[in-house]
Amino acid sequence: MKNDQKLFGRRTVLRGFTAVGVAALTGCAADGRTSAPPSALPSAGASASASAAPAAGPPAARALAPSAYRLRPIAGYGPQRAAPPKLRARHKPILSMDFEHGDRAMVLTFDDGPDPRYTPHILRILRKHDVRAMFFVCGEMAVDNKDLLREMADDGHLIGNHTWTHPQLNRMTRSQMRPEIERTCEVIDDAVGEPPAWFRAPYGAWNGAAFRLGADLGMEPLAWTVDSLDWTTPGTGTIVSRVLDGAAPGVVVLNHDAGGNRAQSVAGLRAYLPRLLDDGYRITIPRRRGI
Template sequence: MARRRLLLVAAGGVAIGVATVTGRGGGGHLAANAQEAPHTGPVRQPAKAASNAHPARAAGHAPPRTVGTVGGQPMYYVDDGLDVIALTIDDGPSPVYTPQVLSILEKYDIKAAFSMVGENVTYYPSIAREVADAGHTIVNHTWNHANLMSMKRSKLPGEVDRATDAIHSATGQRPGMFRAPYGAWSPTLLDYCASEKLAPLDWSVDPQDWARPGVSKIVKTIMGTTKTGSIILEHDGGGDRSETVAALKIVIPRLIDEGYMFTVP
């Protein structure tokens, strides 16, 4: 399991999640997705535990949205009211799993944020359009799921801008948010996101579905750690996501039954 630590940047006072490439919510690399389908791939206090909650969150309160500015923090929680949560889907689009996820979301009338890898968008532009046409939010997730932690600013356009261009070409939309692969943020990356008017998006509930731990484990993690403001991380790309699809069919109605409402970050 990947380890995560915090780096406090004295100049800006920014808490930045640092993760290894092999871990934190990374999902599979682009190649895994491409291979899966050849190019012919009342007041209720939140009492649930939050073992993977970001340390910056004060109990019961989401931090203010200071995203999209120089020195702004990534968004780990939404702040839209009691029992409001968000669902995010990463590493697609996938011709196999994205349509299945869309079908589930349509059934429960839920909107989600899909963090798309630019290269995958070029492989499956019609799937990206389906996501956009269904009213979901599309987030820039780099061109090829690279770890940008130590990347020089001069190299960032090739990962960030190139993905934006691919998404715009396929959907007619330009993303307003950016999610760093592996949750790996650096001051340079945050500053670049601000310059490009991309709000940095992270997450607070990670069932590590990308590692295929089993449907029951994914469900248990989500149900046990989700609370008001949580941003849930799931994946529709990067490999075999059948467990994710099966888990979503279980957790979404359960979360609704518990009184949760879904928003987008």
């Protein structure tokens, strides 16, 4: 398990932007936009393996005000809308996807954004290859970058909830974690016109309260099968090797588009995505609502 000091350093960039790594991204070119892909059905797996085990991390740096997200249909803030469907609370996160037999399909996910330095380049690469991905966004990043959320939705990507400040939920009470999750739902809903259907706990640190609260808000919990560990900036070649070595039908790959210098993450995606496609993999997303 990685130590708290490294993880705290990973998160400090979420409080302010720097210009590091921008020069490495200038080779990305814009492309046309396309329609959404076929659906895939998620399946619950066993608990995460040691290689995908959650790392410890710092608790939320500050308390959040209660959210009006659940009150809107009652209190009349904005247009009337249906409440998100409550789901059966799981006891374990979904680790992989069930596809039809013989379907060589995988799911790419990106956490911690959106970051205006890196997310647009990732979106352009995905658009160039006509594939869809999932973005698990942090509310404190999303609130000032709603244009990027709208671009994700316009391109057919799925936007998931990754809390507001990226705390370790299993160190929090239900009342502490509620605004972290609800406020992020609210930002996503405001930006793209629908609440998120998927939720990922920071560091993969789940507990019963997180599962229940996510289900109450209509979100399925998604973990990952292959961790690129790109946030450690191990080198583009290492990121590419980890993804290609872990490629298999139903795999969910964890990447990051924020939380630090993500130039290697962008370069890694640019290198491994066409190779996956050449190897016959279909890069897709699960259907918008859970099972």
